[in-house]
Amino acid sequence: MDFRYPPDAEVFRAAVRAWLAANLPAELRGVTVRDDLTPELVERLRAWNRTLADAGYAGMSWPKEYGGRAASVIEQVVLTEEMSRAEAPGPINVIGLSNIAPAIMTYGTAAQRSRFLRPMLRGDEIWCQGFSEPNAGSDLASITTRAVRDGDHFVVNGQKVWNTLGEYADWCELLVRTNAGAAKHEGISCLLVDLRTPGIVIRPIVTITGGREFAELFFEDVRVPASALLGPLDGGWKVAMATLSHERAGVASLHLQVRKRVARLIEDARATVVDGAPVTADPMKRRELARAYMLAEHMKFLADRALSASVLGRPPGPEGSLAKLVWSDTENAIAATAGRVLGPAANSGRWGEQRVYVRATSIAGGTTQVNRNIIAARVLGLPRSRTPRSSPPRRTPRLLVGAGFIPARGGFAATDSCGRGQAPPLRAEDGRASRAGR
Numbered sequence: 274m275d276f277r278y279p280p281d282a283e284v285f286r287a288a289v290r291a292w293l294a295a296n297l298p299a300e301l302r303g304v305t306v307r308d309d310l311t312p313e314l315v316e317r318l319r320a321w322n323r324t325l326a327d328a329g330y331a332g333m334s335w336p337k338e339y340g341g342r343a344a345s346v347i348e349q350v351v352l353t354e355e356m357s358r359a360e361a362p363g364p365i366n367v368i369g370l371s372n373i374a375p376a377i378m379t380y381g382t383a384a385q386r387s388r389f390l391r392p393m394l395r396g397d398e399i400w401c402q403g404f405s406e407p408n409a410g411s412d413l414a415s416i417t418t419r420a421v422r423d424g425d426h427f428v429v430n431g432q433k434v435w436n437t438l439g440e441y442a443d444w445c446e447l448l449v450r451t452n453a454g455a456a457k458h459e460g461i462s463c464l465l466v467d468l469r470t471p472g473i474v475i476r477p478i479v480t481i482t483g484g485r486e487f488a489e490l491f492f493e494d495v496r497v498p499a500s501a502l503l504g505p506l507d508g509g510w511k512v513a514m515a516t517l518s519h520e521r522a523g524v525a526s527l528h529l530q531v532r533k534r535v536a537r538l539i540e541d542a543r544a545t546v547v548d549g550a551p552v553t554a555d556p557m558k559r560r561e562l563a564r565a566y567m568l569a570e571h572m573k574f575l576a577d578r579a580l581s582a583s584v585l586g587r588p589p590g591p592e593g594s595l596a597k598l599v600w601s602d603t604e605n606a607i608a609a610t611a612g613r614v615l616g617p618a619a620n621s622g623r624w625g626e627q628r629v630y631v632r633a634t635s636i637a638g639g640t641t642q643v644n645r646n647i648i649a650a651r652v653l654g655l656p657r658s659r660t661p662r663s664s665p666p667r668r669t670p671r672l673l674v675g676a677g678f679i680p681a682r683g684g685f686a687a688t689d690s691c692g693r694g695q696a697p698p699l700r701a702e703d704g705r706a707s708r709a710g711r
């Protein structure tokens with residue numbers, strides 16, 4: 274196998290590297306959305322998003338008519354590699370760019386495409402995805418937030434949860450139930466909602482690691498214009514599926530952060546001294562580190578397989594389905610290795626945070642258990658499991674890459690595994706106030 278990139282890709286790499294050296298503000302080096310977001314940091318990241326977009330480095334895969342480059346997968350991968358090398362943050366509007374834009378391009382009216390895509394690309398308007406609810410996560414089709422038509426408007430009532438960037442978002446791609454009488458998947462619609470609309474309360478969720486990139490959204494008699502409907506009425510399930518992105522470039526870049534993390538772990542192990550000797554003097558610990566290293570290298574091979582298929586024009590293989598699962602298992606294994614190898618030194622600082630945060634990787638974008646079900650059925654062709662009669666109705670698995678999954682950035686937050694909080698009362702004074710009149 275030839276692991277070299279084509280010459281064109283190397284020319285592109287040199288251009289990106291030079292551009293990053295000249296344009297990345299020093300204070301943004303190493304920043305991610307996992308860091309403590311403050312309004313000031315969000316504004317700096319927004320400005321960086323704009324700089325990237327104006328140079329053609331945001332939305333690289335987008336068609337040219339919408340301001341993208343229609344770039345090949347390999348160019349997207351090279352960009353991600355160079356961004357990772359320079360420790361440059363990606364666009365802050367990552368949910369909009371990689372998840373919501375494809376749905377608007379596919380299902381949006383001409384007016385919606387021309388109104389939303391450009392400001393989305395530049396990060397002038399930040400988007401969040403309002404899919405999950407306290408009782409609808411993996412089983413997304415169980416959503417109960419409802420929208421009732423009233424003249425030229427829909428009136429929306431309900432609650433969403435785990436909305437990445439919800440506190441800072443200007444717009445939301447909202448899944449609502451518009452037909453309570455239809456079958457579960459058939460009575461859902463998708464609305465593009467301005468979060469400044471009266472009746473919306475946004476309450477930030479502070480996660481166990483102290484991050485603030487999540488919010489809950491509460492809707493009380495929110496009047497959304499009928500023109501906000503994305504795709505057909507009651508046809509929102511298809512729109513939701515188009516939202517769940519599965520770009521190969523994301524798959525082909527997941528190993529970057531993982532391999533960096535293993536390299537840091539090895540460095541930290543060398544520097545950690547117990548009883549007068551570095552922990553790496555212990556052959557059992559060296560074995561643990563070698564295993565973590567191999568797991569991370571394995572991810573690189575998975576990525577190379579996806580990339581090579583794309584360069585050679587082969588149809589997507591199972592890598593896309595496996596990548597999220599392997600990534601999350603690997604991240605969890607590295608965190609556990611850090612605990613065993615570094616001992617008490619892994620209880621605080623970056624490893625302390627990572628060991629708590631890492632649980633989110635097995636939840637966001639489709640849980641590990643649901644992913645295993647999907648791989649069993651769709652990749653391995655195994656029969657679906659039978660549900661005993663006495664069991665509760667079976668949950669519908671969600672697609673592999675789902676809400677909040679940000680592959681190229683790894684920008685997840687740690688949270689409790691079940692978003693099943695009780696809906697608190699709707700009060701404007703709760704948490705962050707309604708954005709009406711902002």
Ligand SMILES: Cc1cc2nc3c(=O)[nH]c(=O)nc-3n(C[C@H](O)[C@H](O)[C@H](O)COP(=O)(O)OP(=O)(O)OC[C@H]3O[C@@H](n4cnc5c(N)ncnc54)[C@H](O)[C@@H]3O)c2cc1C
Pocket residue numbers: 368401402403404405406407408409410411412434435436437438633634636637638639640641642643646668669670671675676677678684685686687688690691692693
């Ligand atoms: C970092 C992060 C970012 C997120 N961002 C967003 C966002 O921007 N917008 C948004 O709408 N949502 C977002 N989410 C929510 C995410 O999509 C849900 O948490 C996820 O779909 C799981 O749903 P749940 O939390 O309700 O858990 P549940 O679906 O209730 O699952 C609870 C447990 O039951 C298991 N389970 C469920 N169904 C099955 C099954 N059929 N077979 C076997 N086991 C099963 C699960 O694996 C899990 O262990 C985000 C979550 C995280 C962690």
